[in-house]
Amino acid sequence: xxxxxxxxxxxxxxxxxxxxxxxxxxxxxxxxxxxxxxxxxxxxxxxxxxxxxxxxxxxxxxxxxxxxxxxxxxxxxxxxxxxxxxxxxxxxxxxxxxxxxxxxxxxxxxxxxxxxxxxxxxxxxxxxxxxxxxxxxxxxxx
Numbered sequence: 001x002x003x004x005x006x007x008x009x010x011x012x013x014x015x016x017x018x019x020x021x022x023x024x025x026x027x028x029x030x031x032x033x034x035x036x037x038x039x040x041x042x043x044x045x046x047x048x049x050x051x052x053x054x055x056x057x058x059x060x061x062x063x064x065x066x067x068x069x070x071x072x073x074x075x076x077x078x079x080x081x082x083x084x085x086x087x088x089x090x091x092x093x094x095x096x097x098x099x100x101x102x103x104x105x106x107x108x109x110x111x112x113x114x115x116x117x118x119x120x121x122x123x124x125x126x127x128x129x130x131x132x133x134x135x136x137x138x139x140x141x142x
Contacts, residue, residue, distance in 0.1 A: 016091035052087035
């Protein structure tokens with residue numbers, strides 16, 4: 001049906017970075033079995049940074065702070081246009097997959113990303129992490 005009607009979707013992708021610079025990736029219980037950055041749908045009128053925090057908390061139980069919008073990009077998802085807001089921030093907490101949507105969650109060092117990360121995320125992740133780190137360096141006081 002999405003290919004026929006081509007709806008527009010609005011979403012958020014969360015780069016949740018721990019104090020050592022590792023990024024949190026998840027495996028969904030549906031769709032592709034690949035590791036990927038957590039995220040989900042944006043509610044009508046919802047602020048992308050608030051949506052990123054909500055999605056991260058719902059999916060992993062972790063908290064997001066010092067978050068900022070890095071990029072807005074258009075992607076195709078099952079024939080639909082998906083407008084994705086990429087939000088990065090500091091992640092605190094121990095990831096606990098929600099058991100419904102997410103069945104695995106783990107931190108990865110930027111140089112040790114899993115081989116089954118989607119190509120688009122593998123290509124963009126280093127520049128996103130660099131953009132976040134250059135504008136918002138980590139410190140324990142933040």
